Amino acid sequence: MPQDLLLEIGVEELPASFVTQAVLALPGLLETRLRELRLSHGVVRALGTPRRLALIAEGVADSQPDLDEEVLGPPARVAFDADGKPSKAAHSFASKIGVRSTP
Numbered sequence: 001m002p003q004d005l006l007l008e009i010g011v012e013e014l015p016a017s018f019v020t021q022a023v024l025a026l027p028g029l030l031e032t033r034l035r036e037l038r039l040s041h042g043v044v045r046a047l048g049t050p051r052r053l054a055l056i057a058e059g060v061a062d063s064q065p066d067l068d069e070e071v072l073g074p075p076a077r078v079a080f081d082a083d084g085k086p087s088k089a090a091h092s093f094a095s096k097i098g099v100r101s102t103p
Contacts, residue, residue: 002040002059009053019048030055038064071097 007030014022026046034041034057042058073079079090086094086101094101 002042002061005041005055005057005060007055007057009055011051011053014048014050016050019050019053022046022053023048026053026055030057034060038067040065 023046027044031041031044034044040059040061042060044055044057047054047056073093074087074089079087079093081087091101
């Protein structure tokens with residue numbers, strides 16, 4: 001179930017011009033990060049004072065949608081030796097995608 005997200009950042013005393021710049025920049029930064037994380041969301045807005053910055057993101061998804069990826073490894077002729085045992089290429093590929101293999 002989507003929830004609103006409040007991110008509050010306490011800071012040292014900021015000049016007013018810094019607060020204005022931060023309030024303009026922060027929503028875009030949060031939207032970019034949420035997009036990278038594949039989390040849907042609604043409106044993002046920022047608020048600020050010289051000692052506090054806040055971001056409010058409405059309706060942030062509580063989980064990412066499923067993602068199906070097809071990852072191609074080395075060809076079978078390279079991945080296995082003549083005895084059918086995994087080669088170094090197969091072990092390297094398995095390691096790259098996070099699968100433990102025993103040499």
